[in-house]
Amino acid sequence: MPFSSPTSQPAAQAQTSWIQGQQFARQGRWVDAARRFERASRLQPRDALYALNLADAEMKAGQAERACTAAAAALRVDPGNALALALQTNALAALNRHEALVKLLQAAPPSMLTPELSALLIQAQLQTGNSQSAMSSCLEVLALDPGNAGLHLMLGQCFKGLGMKLEAAECFRTALCLGHRQMAVQDLLAFYEREVCDWRGGSTQVQALRESIARLPEDAAVETNPFVHVALLEDPEEQRRGARACAGQVASLVRPLPPRRAKAGLRLRLGYVSADFHGHATGYLMAELFECHDRQKVELFLYSHGPEDHSATRQRLRTAADHFVEAREMSTRGLAERIRADGIDVLVDLKGYTLDARPALFAHRPAPVQVAYLGFPGTSGAPWIDYLIGDPHVTPLTHAPWFTEKIAQLPGCYQCNDGTRSLPVAPLRASQHLPEDALVLCGFNQPYKISPEVFDVWCRLLQRLPNAVLWLLAWTPQAPPELRREAAARGIDPARLVFAETLGQQAHLDRVACADLFLDTWPYNGHTTVSDMLWAGVPVVTYSGRSFASRVAGSLLHAVGLPELACEDVASYEALALSLATDAPRRQAVAQQLAGARLTSPLFSSAKLAPQLEALYGRMWARAVAGLPAEHLPAANLPAA
Numbered sequence: 001m002p003f004s005s006p007t008s009q010p011a012a013q014a015q016t017s018w019i020q021g022q023q024f025a026r027q028g029r030w031v032d033a034a035r036r037f038e039r040a041s042r043l044q045p046r047d048a049l050y051a052l053n054l055a056d057a058e059m060k061a062g063q064a065e066r067a068c069t070a071a072a073a074a075l076r077v078d079p080g081n082a083l084a085l086a087l088q089t090n091a092l093a094a095l096n097r098h099e100a101l102v103k104l105l106q107a108a109p110p111s112m113l114t115p116e117l118s119a120l121l122i123q124a125q126l127q128t129g130n131s132q133s134a135m136s137s138c139l140e141v142l143a144l145d146p147g148n149a150g151l152h153l154m155l156g157q158c159f160k161g162l163g164m165k166l167e168a169a170e171c172f173r174t175a176l177c178l179g180h181r182q183m184a185v186q187d188l189l190a191f192y193e194r195e196v197c198d199w200r201g202g203s204t205q206v207q208a209l210r211e212s213i214a215r216l217p218e219d220a221a222v223e224t225n226p227f228v229h230v231a232l233l234e235d236p237e238e239q240r241r242g243a244r245a246c247a248g249q250v251a252s253l254v255r256p257l258p259p260r261r262a263k264a265g266l267r268l269r270l271g272y273v274s275a276d277f278h279g280h281a282t283g284y285l286m287a288e289l290f291e292c293h294d295r296q297k298v299e300l301f302l303y304s305h306g307p308e309d310h311s312a313t314r315q316r317l318r319t320a321a322d323h324f325v326e327a328r329e330m331s332t333r334g335l336a337e338r339i340r341a342d343g344i345d346v347l348v349d350l351k352g353y354t355l356d357a358r359p360a361l362f363a364h365r366p367a368p369v370q371v372a373y374l375g376f377p378g379t380s381g382a383p384w385i386d387y388l389i390g391d392p393h394v395t396p397l398t399h400a401p402w403f404t405e406k407i408a409q410l411p412g413c414y415q416c417n418d419g420t421r422s423l424p425v426a427p428l429r430a431s432q433h434l435p436e437d438a439l440v441l442c443g444f445n446q447p448y449k450i451s452p453e454v455f456d457v458w459c460r461l462l463q464r465l466p467n468a469v470l471w472l473l474a475w476t477p478q479a480p481p482e483l484r485r486e487a488a489a490r491g492i493d494p495a496r497l498v499f500a501e502t503l504g505q506q507a508h509l510d511r512v513a514c515a516d517l518f519l520d521t522w523p524y525n526g527h528t529t530v531s532d533m534l535w536a537g538v539p540v541v542t543y544s545g546r547s548f549a550s551r552v553a554g555s556l557l558h559a560v561g562l563p564e565l566a567c568e569d570v571a572s573y574e575a576l577a578l579s580l581a582t583d584a585p586r587r588q589a590v591a592q593q594l595a596g597a598r599l600t601s602p603l604f605s606s607a608k609l610a611p612q613l614e615a616l617y618g619r620m621w622a623r624a625v626a627g628l629p630a631e632h633l634p635a636a637n638l639p640a641a
Contacts, residue, residue: 352376
């Protein structure tokens with residue numbers, strides 16, 4: 001709204017400050033501009049223009065909290081101001097205050113809801129777990145613009161939130177047909193077809209994905225989904241190219257913090273960042289490790305940008321940390337500034353490109369040394385991640401060209417585990433709908449890891465083992481009918497496939513002890529799933545390929561003294577699985593070895609892993625303090641546990 005000629009000294013001062021703010025804004029000096037606009041708004045609180053300029057400058061300066069306050073002030077002065085509504089909505093989105101965003105937009109007149117604001121409303125409804133409302137909002141907008149590819153993408157996300165993944169895949173396909181050009185949509189289509197084991201299109205989508213990656217220039221800045229590439233593609237070079245493009249796109253949206261010089265201190269200030277510090281696989285794996293960090297050497301910060309689930313795991317993680325920071329409603333910039341203010345020396349990303357990750361946080365460079373660990377089995381493709389922690393099996397130094405990070409190796413398996421868990425107690429097979437006298441072949445990995453090639457091998461084994469059943473996880477209700485249909489097409493009675501429901505951690509660990517043999521997947525192995533199987537005493541057969549994700553089960557088997565169960569090709573995998581399936585004494589010997597490993601193997605002792613990990617962090621930090629760049633850190637220089 002235009003301002004009138006000043007009639008008082010405060011008004012004149014406000015106008016002068018506003019003019020100065022405009023000058024700074026034209027130069028891109030948003031912090032200085034915000035200071036001038038803030039003074040103008042303070043002097044003239046009833047002038048919406050000043051508050052609007054302040055909100056805009058604060059957003060561009062990365063201060064979403066202040067932007068939200070200023071936009072709300074403008075909206076109070078001028079309730080019909082569409083720009084004020086948009087600024088407050090964007091600020092709430094940046095702060096991850098999804099419930100407040102939904103409330104704000106649902107209270108706004110429909111005439112004020114632009115397509116952009118409607119999209120933010122739908123995304124916020126999805127984030128609050130209200131997928132049905134999100135779908136209703138999406139369909140309302142789609143009725144007015146049925147050819148909008150972006151709306152079909154969001155409709156797919158709504159179906160995904162409702163567990164209707166086959167329908168989600170069709171929406172992603174429609175978005176592509178309508179001209180959506182984001183490579184990430186192609187990623188989603190390929191992934192969700194695999195998620196429900198819909199293989200009727202053959203390898204069409206995966207091949208299209210590979211062709212798109214091949215066309216990416218080395219300096220591409222394109223939105224992609226590197227997790228999909230890790231899950232579906234075997235070639236680590238393709239994974240690197242896809243991740244690098246994604247990192248380029250993230251970098252284009254971030255203004256990094258000023259560099260911070262590394263200085264030695266009495267204790268290493270160590271920060272871990274995750275959305276999974278609750279009843280999640282990451283929380284289960286890492287709880288004991290956090291408890292075992294040496295507080296004489298390490299001051300431990302956990303930055304949680306995920307939900308509060310009030311679980312025992314959440315409370316255990318809170319207790320383990322020196323500082324547990326609730327960051328869910330912090331903007332990415334705000335969290336980066338908090339980490340910088342905390343003086344973190346080594347910052348560890350436990351998410352990578354998995355669900356609810358915040359790669360832009362690390363692109364801000366809040367810490368001198370930044371490390372990827374555990375959550376994402378592949379390269380970040382990002383210059384702001386200095387090291388990736390692996391081990392000699394999952395990340396041999398000969399694989400370094402496929403990683404943009406420097407490889408930091410632990411001497412044993414890189415995966416931490418909780419050795420304080422209760423030992424599994426197998427229930428009766430009948431309680432799991434398993435025949436008592438059958439050979440139970442278990443394939444409890446999530447459905448997206450089961451490719452047609454993997455299922456071909458499994459069905460050939462069932463043909464040669466007439467007394468066997470295949471025990472699978474009903475992770476999504478849409479996958480079992482597809483797998484039964486695929487089994488029948490391969491000459492296998494669908495009744496020989498037994499599907500298990502998802503359970504809590506301890507009940508799951510108890511029931512897997514009913515299995516005779518675990519059949520792993522490739523190119524994405526079981527990770528936590530395989531370590532759970534080994535803890536339960538179940539023999540595992542895996543195939544180790546070239547990618548990180550395809551080598552994790554092999555690393556776990558090496559750690560418990562069973563490297564012979566990790567095969568180098570598919571034919572060897574199939575032959576070994578058949579051999580073990582027909583040799584009960586050998587399976588029993590493996591089970592006995594695993595029972596001993598629960599007490600002796602470093603794989604199941606974070607107390608043994610913690611000092612090795614601290615030594616690795618120490619080597620990284622020492623290089624930074626000395627002003628040296630990151631370099632590969634081989635395990636040969638660390639003592640074995």
